[in-house]
Amino acid sequence: MNKKTRDIITIGFALFAMFFGAGNLLLPPFIGIQIGDHVLITIIAFGLSGILLPFLGILAVVNAGEKFEDLAGKIHPLLSPILGTVIMLCIGPLIAIPRTAATTYEVGVLPSFPGAGPIWTSVIFFTLTWLLTIKPSKVVDIIGNVLTPLLLVLLFILILLGVFAPIDGYQETALSNAQSFTLGFIDGYQTLDVLASVIFAGIIIAATKAKGYQSTGSKMQVVITAGALSSIFLFIIYGGLIYLGATSGVTGTTMKRSELLMYISHSILGPYGNVAIAVAIALACLTTSIALVAAFGTFFSALTKGKLEYKLLVTVCCIASCVLSITGVDNIIGFAYPILSFVYPIAITLVLYTVFFGSIVKNRKPYIFALLASTVIAFFHLLKHYALLNGSSIEMLNHIPLFEYELGWVIPSAIGFFGAWALSGTSRTTKVS
Structure with a gap:
């Protein structure tokens, strides 16, 4: 394998892991239990807002320059600081980052340690995030070379077993095809990946340049190819998780998203299901948290022209996210929905x-x-x-x-x-x- 191919795989894996966090793992199965046999059209809809649009977000930044400011600044000088701040708060300490720790607690910790409280889980989670984020130059390699391959293996095993031996058949649904499409598309907002893509693009482009791709042509080729690679993996995972939800035999929406995921994993993998999904959740959430905290620190450090240092911003972001994560996954998702319907x-x-x-x-x-x-x-x-x-x-x-x-x-x-x-x-x- 030559250096360029190896770099594309590393960056592609890193980008996949940056996008694939708490919401991306919990949302698709919950969509699946509501759509009956409208699986294909829902996967397409979720793929449009959860995969294609984020890929276009990266492409937009690459075409404009090297970071979000290059994209927004060419339309209006105020667009970058205003919209950028709103986006960073959404994908940062208000919604996305706290959700990663809350999901880790509810799915990764609570089933095995029923007496554990969310506070200590969040403290440990954000201590790890802080340690792995404080040196931004290492973010892409840590995620792409170490954490993502293990995450993909666990998810592929779960999905393949669930596809070849479904838990149950499709359930009845009151939704039409059009309503199922709308559900998939709008719930794709909850991934926050379109918002994240225009920020993550800067991290990916910087990592590409650090690996020696300085010319515009070589830089674009590596970034776009890596983006396509991550999109393929996201489509397979999202489609598989929606299918697992649709064939889980669960009806109604009273079950919590985390409980549904645990039920599916236990039904497919047996007594080892809880352990496997706990590891997958922890990896998915940690990789996304690392990327988001790094993006938060980089963005606001640049916005303030270095008056607020990267390390200080990362520390403040981790502390604020730790506090908000204790409210729980469903509360965070409920809080986020109206805000995302405006920003997206x-x-x-x-x-x-x-x-x-x-x-x-x-x-x-x-x-x-x-x-x-x-x-x-x-x-x-x-x-x-x-x-x-x-x-x-x-x-x-x-x-x-x-x-x-x-x-x-x-x-x-x-x-x-x-x-x-x-x-x-x-x-x-x-x-x-």
Whole structure:
């Protein structure tokens, strides 16, 4: 195996592990128990928001430069600090990082040690995260060479056994194909991977350069190939976990996500199932926590021009995440859902339009109008989630195409983009890519 191939595998494995954390392991089976035999369409939907869009997020940053600031800054100077801060808080100490420790406790520790409390688990978890993150140059190699291969082996064993010997058959569902698609797509938001992708891209690009790929062509080839490799593994794992949920024999949604995963692993692997899934959970959560904490420290250190040191930011992030993780997985997911319904459409709009039109549309106005349209519609979705809209308001908003499926931002953002392009597309004062 030559050096380039070895580097691509290392970076691809690292990227997979960065994306594949707590939500990515718990969400697919829980989706599966709700969809009956609509497995294929749900896997496609979850793959769109959980795999394809994150891959495009990395591609958007690579095309724009080397980090998120290069992508957002070309549209508007304020977009990078504002949207970047919101994204970092979501994938950082508010939602994603605490969820990794909470999942480790509920699935990896509690079944084997019923008397253990979440506090000490979180303290130990974030002490390890801090120790493995304090030197950011080592993050990619630690994850890619050591932790990810073991995680993949455990998950492949679980999925293969579950596919060849299903626990049960498909259950009845009240959801239509369209509703199953919506469920898969919107629940893909909970992975937070589109938000993470535009931040992780900087870590991956820096690691690629550190391995000697300095030219634009070689750098893009390695990053894109590694991204494709991680996407293939994610699709196999997500699809397998959704299938395991759909054939688990569990009906209703009263079972906690962590309990469902433990039930599936025990049913497939027997008495060793709990141990295997505990190790898989710990690896998945630790690798993601390391990557997210490193990204948090790097981003805010750069944003403050070094006034806040990387080591200080990493330490503060670990402490805050440790405190919030004690609230539990389901509470964190419930808290996150409305927030993500607001942030995700904005991030998706940024990624999609810059990837597909960045080399064609040089004027920044179409991108600004597309983002404004998505932001307005996403704000109405946020109000709806918090029950701040009355029935007549919701009925009126449902006239917006796809609004009832929580995709109401799609058409308005397209109108904003193409309308502004038609009116001002000849101006080339600001490059976007």
